Amino acid sequence: MRVPYNYLPMQFAKPEAIFRDWRRLIRTSEFTLGPFVEAFEKKFARFIGAKYVVSTNNGTDALIMSLKAVGVRPGDEVISVTNTFYATIGAIVAAGAKPVLLDCDERYQIDLNLIERAITRKTRCILPVHWPGCSPDMHALMRIARRHGLPVVEDACMAVGGSVRGRHPGTFGKVNAFSMHPLKPLNVMGDGGMVATDDECAYRWMLRYRNHGMVDRNHNDIWGVNYRLQPLQAIVASHVLDTVPEIIRIRTCNARLLDEGLKEIRPWVVTPPRPAGFRETYGLYMVLAKKRDALLRHLHRHGVEAKVHYPVPLHLQKAARVYGYRRGDCPKAEQQARELVSLPMHQFVSVRQIRYILKTVHNFYRN
Numbered sequence: 001m002r003v004p005y006n007y008l009p010m011q012f013a014k015p016e017a018i019f020r021d022w023r024r025l026i027r028t029s030e031f032t033l034g035p036f037v038e039a040f041e042k043k044f045a046r047f048i049g050a051k052y053v054v055s056t057n058n059g060t061d062a063l064i065m066s067l068k069a070v071g072v073r074p075g076d077e078v079i080s081v082t083n084t085f086y087a088t089i090g091a092i093v094a095a096g097a098k099p100v101l102l103d104c105d106e107r108y109q110i111d112l113n114l115i116e117r118a119i120t121r122k123t124r125c126i127l128p129v130h131w132p133g134c135s136p137d138m139h140a141l142m143r144i145a146r147r148h149g150l151p152v153v154e155d156a157c158m159a160v161g162g163s164v165r166g167r168h169p170g171t172f173g174k175v176n177a178f179s180m181h182p183l184k185p186l187n188v189m190g191d192g193g194m195v196a197t198d199d200e201c202a203y204r205w206m207l208r209y210r211n212h213g214m215v216d217r218n219h220n221d222i223w224g225v226n227y228r229l230q231p232l233q234a235i236v237a238s239h240v241l242d243t244v245p246e247i248i249r250i251r252t253c254n255a256r257l258l259d260e261g262l263k264e265i266r267p268w269v270v271t272p273p274r275p276a277g278f279r280e281t282y283g284l285y286m287v288l289a290k291k292r293d294a295l296l297r298h299l300h301r302h303g304v305e306a307k308v309h310y311p312v313p314l315h316l317q318k319a320a321r322v323y324g325y326r327r328g329d330c331p332k333a334e335q336q337a338r339e340l341v342s343l344p345m346h347q348f349v350s351v352r353q354i355r356y357i358l359k360t361v362h363n364f365y366r367n
């Protein structure tokens with residue numbers, strides 16, 4: 001049996017509804033911003049429960065713009081976490097700031113106990129990551145940030161459809177970023193992103209900054225960039241957003257089956273704690289596995305397309321050498337990097353395939 005990692009051909013197997021809206025778009029020829037983009041922004045704002053949403057061309061630019069919107073300037077420090085996708089830290093550097101990379105906990109989230117010790121006079125912002133569609137204890141994190149008067153920017157790129165005690169990820173911080181890359185729970189046919197905020201002033205600045213700083217065709221108050229979302233993608237996003245609750249529902253069922261089945265082979269395979277009150281999106285389903293690399297080869301040999309996200313944490317990447325991190329600085333993340341494995345469990349993986357994955361993993365440890 002094969003269990004593919006990629007679900008995109010299945011997801012877009014019936015694109016007629018999208019084509020209908022694309023035809024409407026072509027008739028209006030509103031190819032930069034315009035009504036389709038605005039309609040999607042309003043719809044997404046309602047979905048997550050934010051006052052304002054500004055769409056962008058991808059999640060990385062959404063992060064860069066969020067950091068700038070909360071006042072991050074060259075020379076500042078931004079506290080974030082070492083086990084994330086490169087873009088989180090790349091965005092900090094692109095905003096001119098220095099990333100301060102903290103270790104994570106057993107749920108793969110920023111270790112809240114390390115934040116206060118990392119705050120210096122230069123700290124300008126805290127950037128937690130909902131990795132990989134799971135969430136830190138945002139209420140506790142916000143209390144730490146408030147105590148120090150620091151704004152929070154959430155990297156909620158993986159977290160559309162999640163929840164933290166009834167609140168959507170990306171609605172806690174001052175300005176928060178989302179991605180619609182093909183491998184996120186809400187995805188388009190290429191790149192897309194959003195920024196959400198309840199702060200009207202930040203919202204107005206971002207609307208302008210995203211579009212060259214233009215007030216109108218003839219006037220320009222600030223120097224901006226072109227971070228615009230393509231209307232073609234806004235239409236895709238709008239259709240896929242309607243299916244997100246169902247996507248998360250199926251992934252949650254699959255994750256429960258895997259969690260249950262893997263419990264029997266503790267401590268060879270360890271699933272993360274999943275406390276009540278957190279709805280995960282399972283952007284990735286990651287567990288810790290002993291003899292990980294051999295397990296990975298075994299899974300591939302038997303058609304299960306498992307992956308590793310990622311074998312080297314960011315503080316040990318060559319790009320991070322300038323900050324002087326050493327092996328041992330983030331022991332939890334380093335240990336996890338040796339043992340993490342991501343199993344396919346997306347919305348097109350059937351119960352039969354889940355059973356097959358479990359059987360394949362069990363067989364590996366039996367020998």
Ligand SMILES: *Cc1c(COP(=O)(O)O)cnc(C)c1O
Pocket residue numbers: 058059060061084085087088129130131155157158178179180181191192193
């Ligand atoms: C995907 C991702 C990003 C980057 O989003 P893009 O849309 O690919 O630019 C940033 N942070 C995290 C945690 C991500 O998973």
